[in-house]
Amino acid sequence: MLKFIFWSLLAVNAALFAYGQGYLGHFSGNEREPARLLNQLNANQLTIVSAERAGHAPTGASAADGAGVPVDGKAAPAPLACVEIGSFILADARRFEARLAGLNLGDRQSRRNLPGTEISSYIVHIPPTGSKEAADKKAAELRGLGVTNYFVMSDNTPMRWAISLGVFKSETAAQNQLAALVKQGVRSARVTPRMSGSKLLAFQFRDVDAELQANLEKIRADFPNAQTHGCK
Incomplete structure (x- = not known):
């Protein structure tokens, strides 16, 4: 009896591990990595950046466009x-x-x-x-x-x-x-x-x-x- 309980718990844990890793597909449309990453749109265009780079504001033309500042970085003179x-x-x-x-x-x-x-x-x-x-x-x-x-x-x-x-x-x-x-x-x-x-x-x-x-x-x-x- 004890052996049956042991192997049952082991099987349940193995199933939970496989589900958590995405090896068993998805249920109710809810997926976990890495399966979700594989199904991302334009996944090949994703870029991994460091935490230090992610914490800095964008520079150059993209920052200027977002802030409404001229691309050359020169603000219009005050009236x-x-x-x-x-x-x-x-x-x-x-x-x-x-x-x-x-x-x-x-x-x-x-x-x-x-x-x-x-x-x-x-x-x-x-x-x-x-x-x-x-x-x-x-x-x-x-x-x-x-x-x-x-x-x-x-x-x-x-x-x-x-x-x-x-x-x-x-x-x-x-x-x-x-x-x-x-x-x-x-x-x-x-x-x-x-x-x-x-x-x-x-x-x-x-x-x-x-x-x-x-x-x-x-x-x-x-x-x-x-x-x-x-x-x-």
Whole structure:
């Protein structure tokens, strides 16, 4: 009896081993290696790689294609924040602006008067705060100090989001206004001379990518007196 049990267990173990190795075919469509490997599609194209190689990201053209990076590995240059082209007399400015119409730049394009060389007045002001929200916050602080005669400058000039506290013909009058504001607790106000306006104009462009820069330079080339430079 013991011999029968021994040989029965041995036969069962042998059958399980043969099944595990795939020597008995498959049951219910579920196979184990190596039989499954033999039935793989395009098995002859499989390549065994080391664990070290498998842990590294692909390089070369395949990596570039997957990441959306140019094949040569060079990323496209970042757009320029601000480019200014000037100076134009009024007639040339109109011709230049007409040439720009086909680029459909919308609010990425603006025109400004260039400052003159003579002082026309003096402005008492709080320097530009950087944003409308910051300017509104500063204006609220002024109201808290009892200052009500102020103006938030929102036009597209270097003084954008500054707060004007008065414009005066003479520097003496401007300094007197500043002294009165200091007594009220205003600590950040300044006096700055304002230059007279000239008859020259310039154009500013925002978010200038390589394509737009090339188009602008092509147009500018027809205006020999105009120059291109960066701006804020």
